Amino acid sequence: MSSDVPDPTDIEARTVENVRIEEEMEQSYIDYAMSVIAGRALPRVEDGLKPVHRRILYAMHEMGVTSGSSHRKSSSIVGETMGDFHPHGDSAIYDTLVRMAQDFSMRYPLVDGQGNFGSMDGDPPAAQRYTEARMAAIAEELLEDIDKDTVDFSSNYDDRLQEPDVLPAAFPNLLVNGSSGIAVGMSTNIPPHNLGEVIDATIELIDNPDATVEELMEHVKGPDFPTGANIVGRDAIYKAYKTGRGRLRVRAEFEVEEWKSGRERIVITELPFQTNKARLVERIADDVNEGEIDGISDLRDESDRDGVRIVVELKRGANTEIVKNRLLENHLERTFGIINLALVDGQPRVLSLKETLEEYVAHRREVVRRRSEYDLEEAEDRAHILEGRLKALDNVDDVVELIRNCENRTEAKEALQTEFDFSSDQADHIVRMQLGSLTSMEAAEIEAEYEEVQAEIERLRTILESEEELLGVIKEELREIDAEYDDDRRTSIIEDEGTVTHEDLIPEEEVFVVMTEDDYVKRMPISRFDPQGRGGKGIIGADVKEGDRVSAVFRANTHDYLLCFTNQGKVYRLKTYEIPEMGRTARGKSAVNILDLDDGEEITAVVDTDTFDDDEFVTMVTKHGYVKRTAGEEFERIQSNGKIAASLEDGDALVDVEVTDGTTDLVIATEGGMTIRFDETEARAMGRTARGVNGIDLEAGDAVAGLVATDEEDGRALLTVTQNGYGKRTVLSEYRTQSRYGKGLIDIKTDERNGPVTAVKAVDDDDHLVLMSENGQIVRTRVDEVSTVGRNTKGVIVMDVEAGDAVASVDTIPAASMAADEDGDADTSDDD
Incomplete structure (x- = not known):
């Protein structure tokens, strides 16, 4: 390297500024975000246009590609727009041009396209070299009077030209054509509306500035989409117009x-x-x-x-x-x-219907004022010239003689100003007049024109001096546009009368739902099963295949929405009518198409509800004795693949679930015949993914069998049923309240005759009891046939279970639910 050439690594920076990188990044990102918001993604409230739309229309205006001209190649329009105003690539400009020409995208297209501009099927438009375009007539209304100093202009990107910051917009285009866009951290989605309705609402607001959204909605019924269709319900429309946000069903x-x-x-x-x-x-x-x-x-x-x-x-x-x-x-x-998000004074704002129209009226007021000032200045200049001509005609001989005696125009102008007191502009005009303008007919025309100009001056001064007159001009011009471009509403607004679903066509009845360990499921009307005496073998309720066994039976209504809790701590939402109805001797159908259960996952508890009050809890108990309460609202939205209801430790399983309200006692029963009763508030409310707290101190080898919720005034009894078909009732008041995590009290003897406890239920005397065995036998019997005895007893036989079989599941039919099946045909044949 030559010694005369400095080493670039040795050149000192002129300025070194130390900044915190997080502050620099924050400010740079804010600058970028605001650039996107104001310069690309959001429309201005005044004309409803983003910069690219505005620049395309202004470029077409400058090119003279108006509705009265011939179509011009789209590539030419795109090139002019990109070269003069929008240096962001031709594809973005052409895409915008195309959309402004699509009658299925714009309620009132701003571009008149010729050629293939795409379709509702998603077909792309032809290349810009093949299509042609010009401004639509209604687009010219947005640019009307732009040359009369009605809006501010700024330099274009290279300071060669000036471009408008906003268009005069003779109609509220933001509402009429709508807008959509995604900025940084915000987005806008404004639907299109009917032009006539929006104009009527604008005039109403001008006449009555205190008009409410409800009063404006007497004119603007709702969005009016270019593709028509129907908006379902009016409440969502009102909310959107009132707050600027809403969700419509189309x-x-x-x-x-x-x-x-x-x-x-x-x-x-x-x-x-x-x-x-x-x-x-x-x-x-x-x-x-x-x-x-x-x-x-x-x-x-x-x-x-x-x-x-x-x-x-x-x-x-x-x-x-x-x-x-x-x-x-x-x-x-x-x-x-x-x-309804738009730029107001350079800042993004969510606007109500009224606020949107107020901003437009304020813009239009400024446009009409500036236009009137411009026209007034022009009219006064013209009147000044006409006054000079009239004065010259009054002294025509002297004026002609003076001009003839001057050697040049400059001398003539000075002489006229000196001799006749003409202004410089008047003198300049007079020396340029042709002799033909000195005829008497020409003089009459000048007189008439002067009177017209004076009348125009008077009108413009009235507009500028009177707010009422200025607003009157705005209304008149809006009515003219309404008369020229208004059309019929395309989108209808209909009331939500509901739809007939599959559920509506299913008879409402009480049913038994049977599930097996291999995930077969079916439902059967309860009316097929008559009550039998205590101790019967029952009838076939399911044809269980070899190696499978019944895991659960529960009562439900065909229109119920069920929360199904599984042994793995998950919960699923199920509509009862989605379960196939089958006969007693049928095995059922695979639950794979109904519930997305994992291998080894079984339903162990069902809650018959899909909405919860604010003070209700889902209370769960696990095999290892953990108890947990979770707010019911956390179970209101459940996807098809389920939701975690409780986290379980290895070897544990979710056993039973009750819905409580924070005022009840919980009774936990174990397979070994023990029970414990404690206030539910001793188990604090937790989130869904929590494990819970200890509810009962289990003996070695024991496990939880079930859960019951009760209170001090509960006159019901605790029904306990064992695997071998024995059971008993004991009034709940005999189970005294203790502290959580105790050993509890003996409930039933679980000797060789009884076997371990299968389930516990809180029952009334007039309820019915349903027991199902692992091999598919089912018994329906009256609760009052089961003796009421004290704690620590053996009980009586409830179901005659054959050798090798066992009670798999127990449920109850409350008396209130039995009216539905009183007229049903019973099926009591013994299929043993």
């Missing part, structure tokens, strides 16, 4: 038609906004092929340029209501989340 428009041979078909003619039609048809077809939707024989897309037409042909005998509502649940209804 439902496709369809009708059921009678078809050949008595069959029916569903014809879909309008789709929710931003629905990909081809993908929708594909998803429906997938559901039909996978058996998710039954009753459809054929599916066709018959759409053309005249509109959407999707035909769903039904099989003979198919239930149209079920098919229709399956389509609604999964395909024909979607949610549109409204976030």
